[in-house]
Amino acid sequence: MSPGLLLDCDGVLADTERDGHLPAFNATFEEFGLPVRWSQEEYGRLLAIGGGKERLRILLEPGLVARAGLPTDEDEQRELVARWHRAKTQRYTALVRSGALPGRPGIARLVAEADAAGWRLAVASTSAEESVRAVLEHAVGPELAVRFDVFAGDVVPHKKPAPDIYLLALRETGLDPREVVVVEDSANGLRAALAAGLTTVVTVSSYTRDEDFTGAALVVSSLGDPPEEPATTLADPRGLEVDGAVGLEHLQRLLGPQQGATP
Template sequence: MSAIVFDCDGVLADTERDGHLPAFNATFEHFGLPLRWSQERYGELLAIGGGKERLATVFDDVDDLPTDPDERRELVAQWHREKTARYTRMVADGVLPARPGIARIVEEAHAAGWTLAVASTSAEASVRAVLEHAVGPTRARDVAVFAGDVVPAKKPAPDIYLLALHELGLDPDDVVVVEDSSNGLRAALAAGGLTTVVTVSSYTADEDFTGAALVVDSLGDPPAVPTSVLVDPHGVGPLDHVDLTTLTRLLTARKEHL
């Protein structure tokens, strides 16, 4: 059974700069915190997997906050709930359009009987909101979602991908992961060397994608938005879009090299 497992942020939509960052900053303002993350600072924080984990850095940057670990955990939980609510409203309002090719390839895969899933370190409510906006609420019901705190360690740890493989009964040889970051790629590779297509996003274009099966600027929606191939170790290009034929060729290449 062939499967596609998508990351959410940066893959389904380019959410980080135009969604999560303003939602974090609006949350800081709401709680009266004297802190605003710049685009550059947020780019650095993306090396930390998970919104709660990024919020924990606030205690290093803002004075006069509690030092008790339990109080800090409760504050982070409050901040994260507020941030998630603001972010999901932004998604519902259509502020964050789906990235090129997402709706197309999801429809192709569903029609062909492929298993579809999303594996993300973001909060489940946020992930489901982005997914429904990207592919529509009807098709979103056909996509399994693994997100948030369902695993003990977040990307670049492989836990979220290992959970998806286990719960869906997938053979690693039949799975293509679509990621946008080095952390995500490392997580997929650590989960049995999963075949990974990287679609670079706003914050990730300069990251190290060694080990990716294919690196592109997007999955493509030609003729308006064709794909540009950036790294093609298996020679599946030239391409003007990534489709199931492309993914099948990458899975075949994986099996030939085992």
Template sequence: MPALIFDCDGVLADTERNGHLPAFNRTFAEFGVPVQWSDDDYREKVLIGGGKERMASILTPEFVAANGLPADADGQRELLAEWHKRKTAIYTELVASGALPPRPGIARIAQEAADADWTLAVASTSAEPSVRAVLEHAVGQELAARFAVFAGDIVPHKKPAPDIYLLALDRLGIGPDDGVVVEDSGNGVRAAVGAGLRTIVTVSAYTADEDFDGASLVVTSLGDPGEPAEVLAAPAGVEPGALVELRDIGAVMHRPRP
């Protein structure tokens, strides 16, 4: 049975600018941390896989000393866990409020895949509660229940390492020739390609200028009626029309890897 595996952030919804960034900044403010990331700041932070890892990037020796934060590894680990727990709660509230609309084509293609008995999954470095909240908002609770979710700290190394996709292949019981990944970032492409998977990219707010080397197809989105997709690159020779259809994804799966 073929599998369609989605990344979460930037793929199911354009979550970074309207969800994760304000959630990080609200968390810093609540904990009295003198950091507020701008849009340009966060454009750099999204290159770091994982929310706790992004937060950890502010913990330079100088910043820690100036703000009376724990300097030892255990203390910082506990602090980051506390910050990230609160950040996840804020982010989940934003998702529930409807502040993060699904990206074009997600609900459509997920339903088409489900109707064709494809296996559906999400593989993400984000916290599992965040991923499940976005997934349910994007495709609805009933269809979301059809998805396997692989998320958070369940693998040793986050993207661009292939660990999360290797885990997904193992748990789904499929080989890399039996699945297609939908990603939005260069790190995500490297992770999926590193696991041997063919990859479709739907570029998002922070990723349009990234390197998608190894992807089979790069589009602006999967497309919906009134919101057409545009093909940006088609290294595997598959060029959808205004909508990326399940047959296009199946064609990508059966073409040689770029």
């Protein structure tokens, strides 16, 4: 069986949280007349909550509900959150498609290497599928994007750090967990992948550099595109000795000579 490369979206394909999701949330609050504006610092804390709708639900605390004249009925609140999230997703997707959020260093290169070697490619994310597909296409290009299975949004009951999205990806692709490398950017994502029994590389993003990545097989600043944007190694417990760029040979070494071998 071919090995698999599973990627998170936000922070892995592109550094989307600060420059994409946050302004889309704030523009949506303004559109709906909500007296809310999340700062970069506050949004960084909110990233501990997996999923955009889940973050929006914290607005439904009694004080804001009363102040903004929001409904108190649970069904009406659920529909309102869904409307907010649809509007935010449309804004965010338009921003991505404008080209404002380029792929992170090394992502297109590594994906091309894995595809050429016959690796199975997939994205596993708690973001809305429409957003994920837009980011994916811009990060790796349309020809490689169609090679991916995409598992995203509300397709599982529990979002990261629960392992559900990765367990779904394994079931649907038929991949052996021993033959899979995940690339994540956050502690929540790392915990989800580890709970699914998956070897995980972390590429830290603007919000996650200081998080606890115990259990990661490798932690780097990015996958790297030297000489302009080389990767810096932050933790290397497996002794891979990455020199500026994480390549397919490093992923093969993480899996071992049999699982990671090129077909």
